[in-house]
Amino acid sequence: MKQSHRLNNVGLINRDKVITFNFNGKSYQGYEGDTLASALLANGVHLVGRSFKYHRPRGFIGAGVDEPNAKLQVTINGHSEPNINATEIELVEGLSATSQNCWPSVEFDIGAINNFLKRFFPAGFYYKTFMWPKSFWYKVYEPFIRKAAGLGVASLEKDKERYEHKFEYCDLLVTGSGPSGLASAYAAAKNGAKVILAEDKPRYGGTLLTDDVSIDNMSGKDWSEKIISELKTMPNVTLKNRSQVFGYYDHNMMVMFERVGDHLSNKSKYTPRQRLWYIRAKETILSTGSIERPIVFGNNDTPGVVLSSAAKEYMKVYGVLVGRKPIIFTNNDSAYETAFEFKKNNVEPIILDTREEHDSEVVQEAKNKGIQIKFSYGVIVANGYKKVKSAKIGKLTKDKKSFESTETINCDCICVSGFWTPTVHLASQSGNKLKFDEKIDAFIPDKSKQNEKTIGAANGSFTLQETIESGFKTGSELSSKITDKNNENKIPTVTETKYSMHDKFWCMPLPKNENPKRFVDFQNDVAVSDIEIALREGYRSIEHVKRYTTLGMATDQGRTSNLNGLQMVSNIENKIVPEVGHTTFRPPFTPITIGTIVGREVGMEFMPTRKTPMHEWHEKNNAVFVDAGAWKRPRYYKQGNETLLEASKREAKNVRENVGICDVTTLGKIDIKGSDAAEFLNRVYTNAWLKLPVGKARYGVMLREDGMIMDDGTTTRISENHYHMTTTTAQAANVLSHLEYYLQIVWPELNVNVVSTTEQWAGAAIAGPKSRDMLSKLFPDLDVSNEALPFMGYIESNLFGVPARIFRISFSGELAYEVNVESNYGLFMWEKMMEIGQEFNNQPYGTEALSTLRIEMGHVAGPELDGRTIPQDVSLDGLVSKKKDFIGKNSLGKEAFVLENRQKIVGLVPTDRKSSIPEGSHLVENEKAKLPNPKLGHVSSSCWSVENNNPFSLAIVNDGKNMIGKKLFAVSPLKNTSIEVEIISSHYVDPEGKRVRS
Secondary structure, eight states: OOOTTBOTTOSSSEEEEEEEEEETTEEEEEEETOBHHHHHHHTTOOOOEEOTTTOOEEOOOOSSTTOSSOEEEEEETTEEEEEEETTTSBOOTTOEEEOOSOSBOSSSBGGGHHHHTGGGSOTTHHHHHTTSSTTHIIIIIHHHHHHHSOSSOOOOSOOOOOEEEEEEEEEEEEEOOSHHHHHHHHHHHHTTOOEEEEOSSSSTTGGGGTSOOEETTEEHHHHHHHHHHHHHTOTTEEEESSEEEEEEEGGGEEEEEEESSTTOTTOOTTOOSEEEEEEEEEEEEEOOOEEEOOOBOBTTTSTTEEEHHHHHHHHHHHOBOSOSSEEEEESSSTHHHHHHHHHHTTOOOEEEESSOOOOOHHHHHHHHTTOEEEETEEEEEEEOSSSOOEEEEEEEOTTSSSEEEEEEEEOSEEEEEOOEEEOOHHHHHTTOEEEEETTTTEEEEEEOSSSEEEOGGGGTOOSHHHHHHHHHHHHHHHHHHHHOOOOOOOOOOEEOOOOOOOOSOOBOOOOTTOOOOBEEETTTTEEHHHHHHHHHTTOOSHHHHHHHHTTTOGGGTTTTTHHHHHHHHHHHHTOOHHHHOOOOOOSOSSOOOHHHHHTTOSGGGSSOOBOOTTHHHHHHTTEEEEEETTEEEEEEEOOTTOOHHHHHHHHHHHHHHSEEEEEOTTSEEEEEESTTHHHHHHHHBSSOOTTOOTTBEEEEEEEOTTSOEEEEEEEEEEETTEEEEEEOTTTHHHHHHHHHHIIIIIOTTSOOEEEEOTTTEEEEEEESTTHHHHHHHHSTTSOOSTTTSOTTBEEEEEETTEEEEEEOOOSSSSSEEEEEEEGGGHHHHHHHHHHHGGGGTEEEOOHHHHHHHHHHTTOOOTTTSSSSOOGGGGTOGGGOOSSSOOTTTGGGGSGGGSOTTOEEEEEEEETTSOOOOOTTOEEESOTTOOSSOOOOEEEEEEEEETTTTEEEEEEEEETGGGGTTOEEEEEETTTTEEEEEEEEOSOOSOTTOHHHHO
16 A cells, blocks of 8 residues: 655665554554554544544644644554554554544544534633533533543453563663753763663654754764664663653652553563653753744644644654645744755745744755745634645734735645743653743743753753753763762764744734634643633633633643743733743653553552461352452351352351351551550550550550541550550551651650561451350360450460460450461461361351441441541540540540531431441431432441341431431432431440440
């Protein structure tokens, strides 16, 4: 198949390897080294998508990260991914791509009706329209917004690709391999510094690949290849192409993603698709270059309107013509180089220069080449719908607010250059406060907050001589500070074209009675008129204008739109750009796949799988597991065809009537030692701990600084200065960090040491009215009577020769004990318990039955201690000491915490005594009240009470205790249910706690 716009023998692609790919159901061909964008352009394809808001036809504007339009749904190796930038993905065999945000096709899109109704969809339309009438929100507006949101379609299939993370350290990180990046990396490497050079494109060299310059009598391309070849031989240098540094964080940490396998059609099984690098650098050089700024004019989003630099790159790197009848529309000299490249390839361009006639070096060269130049001219409107066909142009008046004359000329592309914008995103992310440089009409880095230095075009230096000199100087100076070496580098001789001043003009006026859209932000469909509306509406802060219009948001991050938007605001407000300020640049600089961020942590590798010593026994006995933190815990033990509810009812009922054992190894365990251990616990917990006797345990609650409950558990005094603390499974690591923080930072004077012992001890809870009988069989030489081992007592013994710790603690409301042995003996302990417990009808029970038992007795746990409750909310106010200080005490006096009608814990039963109440249900007085129906509380935990044979729930309700006896409705929007409930005490079983003390 002929590639209609491919140049012969031009470019850096490999023409010996033809690649077949598919776009919108049609087969095309390109070459190895092409991007998807260059291959499509080579085949004459410009229309690749539809705009987000108006569904206008959109084509290519840039050739790299500057591309705002060409976001495609791409399938490689069977994996589909949305919003892939066509200018950044390399062509591989079998690649398939489709246009996004269009139906039924990009050629004929029903959504384009928005374009014809655009006058009704200005900036702020959504904010104003979707407020009324209220009844429309749930049934009309929200479904419409959800359907319209996004561009591509996220795949529902598992991503079979492999992703990796890597952590690296270096003396100097250089971002960008243009002339300044190469020079600085080379100088630093010569001084012995450990250097990482990152380049986002496949080829090193940056603008040296496209600019007609000479360095030491070599072309820019040859000089860059020479430097790269030398750097590759140096063991202290790491070169990374296809690698984009997208985030600059505190302490000089940069995050970079590397495309390792995207360009490989047959990569090995273990080759990752992409790799995420976390790099900590002593020094960072930002040589990120600059991005060409568009000029705003009518219908400037029409396919065929491209940046001048992109058109030149497509010709010189890929051998592709973006058009055969080009207009070069510019306010500066750099675009003339694009015209020269067209001329070299036998294409006759027309240059429209907004400046008055002048005789700079490039203008004289253009005249010598016979290129037609129209000074004080500009494009008013691009004509054509799916592709540029002609352009209405005009000769500007002196003040550039109107036209002396207009005419229409034929063209098939418009190459635009509004001068250059330094890429300051990473510098801004680092905390660098930018400053406005009036000479180049753009922001550049000012005062560094971290160890970073911006050089070259990213710092506003647009001559090759300045760029290379600053690169060698900066690389040498920064590396010398690190290595104490100072090898001299000979600055190469540079030959380049000298450019004259650019015209400070970026927005074309419109003739009277003509009002085509002039777009500032292509990705978000933000036009000049939208910015004007925002200012008329009273928005003055550029951050407010940004949010009202969506200017510079989404994946574009203002790369091609930011400065034009600022210039528009400054012109309308009669302010200078520095007074307008600039918006915030946030990472990532370019979009990153979720897979790269996640790395290998998917599926079973999402988090470490922790198993108790008894796990194998649980598996053999039909345990169905549930994730509890990082642990696998038995949820229930299935017998026959039992359901979850049937099995948990059986297990819980057996505990109430006989005895059951539960694996509690996963509970957090922290060993606390030191002469100040009691004082430490007294400060951490809300209740008193100074007088806890040796051999006794106590239930405690610890708060965050804001007064909210952080965790609960028991702590046992093993000896005078030795305590054993238990925490919930999920909060074990957080509690340990909490304790360590206070010991190291707040109270370093306390003589206390804490260490996690969760993995050192295997634990089993024995619960039920026959638990004491079973315990006496397990420890025949031990007196386990109520007097010898009372409730909350502790004793040590041995289990058939294995040292054991025995705690009389209950989480079930029944007489119960917890036995701990060293983890190596956990399975032995469990099997002995199952063997000896047979005569007492012992059965294992899982977390579902455990929840049933604790809910029945009103014991609060995770769903009630969700980070939003204080002790008074969950009937734990009796544990809050009024005589001592503790973490979070001051916060408990806040006005919101002492309100009379504050939400409190209660119990709920359905009035029909049979309808299960979904957890998370809202409690309301009137189930049929109009939305928004006032919410009085929510259901936190639900179970089927085996004691009373009916559903029972715990809930947090406004003025809870005074609501007992009243009836409400439990409404679940997710389950679409409404159940009438009666409020009762939260203690549904044994409210006086006699069983645990028997």
